[in-house]
Amino acid sequence: MENHSEPLYLYPVWIRLWHILNALFCLTLIITGLSIQFSNPTIIVRFRVAVAVHNVAGVLLSVNYIIFFIGNLFTKNGAYYVFEVRGYFSRLKSQFHHYTIGVFKKEAAPFPVTVDSKFNPLQQLSYVAVMYVIIPLVILSGLGLLYPEITINNLLGISGLDYTDLLHLFCGFVVTIFMCIHIYFCTFGKTALSNFKSIINGYH
Numbered sequence: 001m002e003n004h005s006e007p008l009y010l011y012p013v014w015i016r017l018w019h020i021l022n023a024l025f026c027l028t029l030i031i032t033g034l035s036i037q038f039s040n041p042t043i044i045v046r047f048r049v050a051v052a053v054h055n056v057a058g059v060l061l062s063v064n065y066i067i068f069f070i071g072n073l074f075t076k077n078g079a080y081y082v083f084e085v086r087g088y089f090s091r092l093k094s095q096f097h098h099y100t101i102g103v104f105k106k107e108a109a110p111f112p113v114t115v116d117s118k119f120n121p122l123q124q125l126s127y128v129a130v131m132y133v134i135i136p137l138v139i140l141s142g143l144g145l146l147y148p149e150i151t152i153n154n155l156l157g158i159s160g161l162d163y164t165d166l167l168h169l170f171c172g173f174v175v176t177i178f179m180c181i182h183i184y185f186c187t188f189g190k191t192a193l194s195n196f197k198s199i200i201n202g203y204h
């Protein structure tokens with residue numbers, strides 16, 4: 001998100017609260033998830049503690065996700081997650097060019113932030129993919145691992161639990177990569193810290 005003269009109120013209180021909790025739960029889940037995956041020898045957190053914390057953080061993240069989902073359904077924030085498919089790839093190309101070349105030449109952003117358009121094309125795609133595909137899949141596969149009896153018994157000779165596990169690991173990995181890229185791109189504001197201040201005080 002780049003230069004703009006007037007401060008715009010873009011992040012209502014509920015989005016800021018959801019976001020900070022979501023970031024904390026995701027960090028906890030990544031650290032404990034890695035500790036469960038690489039439990040022998042123990043890395044970061046002991047196995048039993050990691051499992052207990054991972055389960056609680058997973059349930060809390062799910063409840064927080066429901067708040068995000070309902071909030072976006074019933075407030076105007078949801079409109080930012082709906083975008084025009086026609087011409088999308090050429091807009092994405094302009095944004096990509098800006099992030100890889102334009103930004104270093106101090107060129108103006110191709111999609112300046114306005115009250116009607118809070119996200120640039122790259123944010124639109126990545127936020128929709130993560131919030132409406134990857135996080136729901138991580139939650140559903142997590143539920144399957146917590147309650148194995150709800151997963152299918154067998155598909156092509158392989159247990160349903162194995163597929164569920166693979167899906168959960170894959171989505172957890174995608175969230176981890178998303179978070180690293182997301183934080184990096186958030187530094188491309190007016191100053192390196194301005195977007196981080198926005199998600200705390202609400203103003204861009």
Ligand code: HEM
Binds near residue numbers: 011026077130195197
């Ligand atoms: C420590 C971790 C994180 C930091 C420092 C961070 C930082 C930020 C910042 C600065 C913004 C505002 C700028 C923008 O809209 O791009 C933002 C918005 C957003 N972040 Fe993060 N983020 C973190 C973790 C996450 C995670 C784990 C997710 C999802 C899994 C996420 C999803 C989002 C979404 C969807 C928005 C837009 C919210 C809205 O306005 O509707 N963030 N984040």
